[in-house]
Amino acid sequence: DGGITQSPKYLFRKEGQNVTLSCEQNLNHDAMYWYRQDPGQGLRLIYYSQIVNDFQKGDIAEGYSVSREKKESFPLTVTSAQKNPTAFYLCASSIGLAGGPAFFGPGTRLTVL
Amino acid sequence: GENVEQHPSTLSVQEGDSAVIKCTYSDSASNYFPWYKQELGKGPQLIIDIRSNVGEKKDQRIAVTLNKTAKHFSLHITETQPEDSAVYFCAASRAANNLFFGTGTRLTVIP
Numbered sequence: 001d002g003g004i005t006q007s008p009k010y011l012f013r014k015e016g017q018n019v020t021l022s023c024e025q026n027l028n029h030d031a032m033y034w035y036r037q038d039p040g041q042g043l044r045l046i047y048y049s050q051i052v053n054d055f056q057k058g059d060i061a062e063g064y065s066v067s068r069e070k071k072e073s074f075p076l077t078v079t080s081a082q083k084n085p086t087a088f089y090l091c092a093s094s095i096g097l098a099g100g101p102a103f104f105g106p107g108t109r110l111t112v113l
Numbered sequence: 114g115e116n117v118e119q120h121p122s123t124l125s126v127q128e129g130d131s132a133v134i135k136c137t138y139s140d141s142a143s144n145y146f147p148w149y150k151q152e153l154g155k156g157p158q159l160i161i162d163i164r165s166n167v168g169e170k171k172d173q174r175i176a177v178t179l180n181k182t183a184k185h186f187s188l189h190i191t192e193t194q195p196e197d198s199a200v201y202f203c204a205a206s207r208a209a210n211n212l213f214f215g216t217g218t219r220l221t222v223i224p
Contacts, residue, residue, distance in 0.1 A: 004156075042117065042202060042214025043157070058211065059114075090156050100147055100204075100212050104156030 003027065004105035006091050011110045013078075013085070021076045021108045023091030030094075032074035033101050036060060037088040046089075049074055050096075078110060086112045115140040117205050119215025126193050127223050134218045136203035137185040143205040146179060146186045147212070151200045161188070193222045 004025045013019045025032065031050050035043040045058030049068040063082025068074055078085045089108045092101030116139040126132045138146075144165035149157035163170045163177045163186065170177050174193075179186040186205075190197055200219050204212040 040216060042119075042204070042216050043212075044214070045211055048211075092156070100145060100159075100162075100206065102159050104149075104158065106154070107156050 004091055004093055004103055006089075006105035006108050008108060009106065011108055013110065013112050015112055016080045018077055018079050019110065021078065021089055021091075021110070023074045023076065023105060025072055025074075025091075025093045025103070025105075027093055027103060028071070029103075030071070031096055031101075032068070033092040033094075034058075034064070034066065034074070034076045035090045035092065035101075035104075037090055037107075043090065046076065085110055115143055115205055115207075115213040117203060117213045117215045119203050119218060121218060122216065123219045123221070125221045125223060128193060128195060130193055132190045132193055132197070132220055132222075134188045134201055134203070134220070135185060136187070136205070136215050137183075138205040138213075139184065140205070140207060141181075141184065142207045145206050145212075146177070147204050148175075148177060148188050149202045149204070151202065151217075153199075157202060190220075193220075195222050195224050198222045 007022045033048040034046040037043050044060050046064050047066045049055040065077045091105040094102040119136045147162035150160045151157040163179050174191045176189040200217045202217050203215040206212045
């Protein structure tokens with residue numbers, strides 16, 4: 001089955017540590033996105049990538065970094081510079097940017113202890 | 114930037130009744146309006162979208178209407194079923210790489 005996988009489902013981190021969230025898609029989509037979801041709020045865009053080796057900052061990129069070395073993979077690193085990293089992180093993909101994120105992964109819930 | 118407001122935040126309907134969720138947006142240049150359904154513990158799923166050159170779009174029991182003059186758009190679900198229970202998000206953008214999301218509506222369909 002085609003889709004997006006995110007791992008791990010739950011992640012715990014101590015303050016001051018960097019952590020990397022995995023996102024893999026087998027849909028052959030060019031565009032991939034990372035969103036953050038907080039209780040009672042809409043999704044907010046962290047980073048997006050239109051094509052391999054290219055990515056752009058979204059609205060809340062500070063404290064995060066990404067890479068896009070392969071078409072199917074778009075890992076997100078939450079660095080110690082992110083002041084409030086506890087949240088639900090969602091990866092998404094689409095054929096291109098014109099249609100917006102069409103498919104979302106199941107998400108990773110990150111908790112900073 | 115764009116500001117999307119969504120109402121109501123919670124909605125309960127009897128099975129078989131209709132449900133309507135409304136969103137307003139602030140940027141008159143926004144031209145793409147998708148709706149997502151998020152079930153518990155899962156990522157959102159795109160269920161329907163509309164572009165600014167269309168006033169209404171239907172897909173079986175789901176329809177979306179857009180009023181560009183008033184800058185609001187709505188999701189209509191008819192003949193609701195228990196499996197429609199979820200959180201629904203609207204979004205708007207002038208560029209699909211940067212959607213602005215509403216805060217969500219928790220729909221409960223009572224059997």
